[in-house]
Amino acid sequence: MSVINSMLKNIEQRQPTTSLNEQGTVVVDPVYDSHGVIKKLLIIAIALLVVVLSYIYLPTASDDAAQLPERMDLVTKAQSSKEAEQNNTPVLINAPVVSNSDVIKPVAKVEPIIEEVAAVKTDTKEPFVAEKPMVAAITVEPNTVPSANKQSSFQVKKVTQQRTEQQQIAELLRQAKQALEFGLYQEGIDDLSQILNRDKGNIAARSLLAATYFQQQDILSAQSILEHGIAFDSQVLEWRVQLSKIYITRKQYSVVQQLLSDDFDSQGDAQYWALKGTAAQQLGDHTRALVCFEQLTQLQPQQGKWWLAMATSKDAQGDYLSAKRYYLAAIEVGNLNPAVLKHAKQRLQTLGGVS
Known part of the structure; x- marks a missing residue:
């Protein structure tokens, strides 16, 4: 019994402690800070986004920044070349004709560069003020250059056209002579007619054309060509x-x-x-x-026919002594065809007794 009692006492002594412990202990679930977690996640996401954007856009911006001085150099060179052309306008007198479209072409090449430079977005607040006067200067200058260029080159071009016309006529005359030498009469006549259409006073072409018609037994055409020539220059x-x-x-x-x-x-x-x-x-x-x-x-003097003609006229005038002398001279000089020579001898014999 004593043992049982002691055990019961022990049990009674332990029960209050256990109940006390059970009543005094509060189990609390852990509380998590969700706002802090979300904030951290946002910071990490923003950081990653910044890294990605920097990786994508920083090389492009650096390339544009590197190309910007080159584009500015192109604009400056274009402006300096225009100013040099304007300052050296006397040289344009011997230059070929430059049309308005040729002068304005450099402007069309410079303007896209300026537009590209203006389109680059930078964080700086400095506007591209320097480019605006350049565009105005480049577009205005071609309006003044072609006027002087046209006036100066007109005279040079006119002289060139006159020289070219003469060369063309000379070439046509050469072709006509060559064609006639090879018996190509129609080709030669066409070339000579073309020359006379351009230059009515061309003596060589008109004379050769008339001679060609005469050789072809086209007497009327030859006569017409010559009469028109004499009417033009008598x-x-x-x-x-x-x-x-x-x-x-x-x-x-x-x-x-x-x-x-x-x-x-x-x-x-x-x-x-x-x-x-x-x-x-x-x-x-x-x-x-x-x-x-x-x-x-x-x-x-070596042609006997002229001495015979002198004898004939003297004979017709009744100056038989002179006629006899000229007949004799014609026979001695010779170069007469047999019929004429026979006539001269017969006439000399007839006048033999004349003193």
């Missing part, structure tokens, strides 16, 4: 001589005398004196004929 003796040949073949000797008037005697050559003397002799004007044939005996 002092060209070469055209008068060629036209006289046509009228000689038609036996229109009076027209030949009109064409080869005494006003052209100072310019006369052997052909001129032969045509004029023949026309005068056929018209019975032996005095004029003797003057012409005497000129020919001096120019071409």
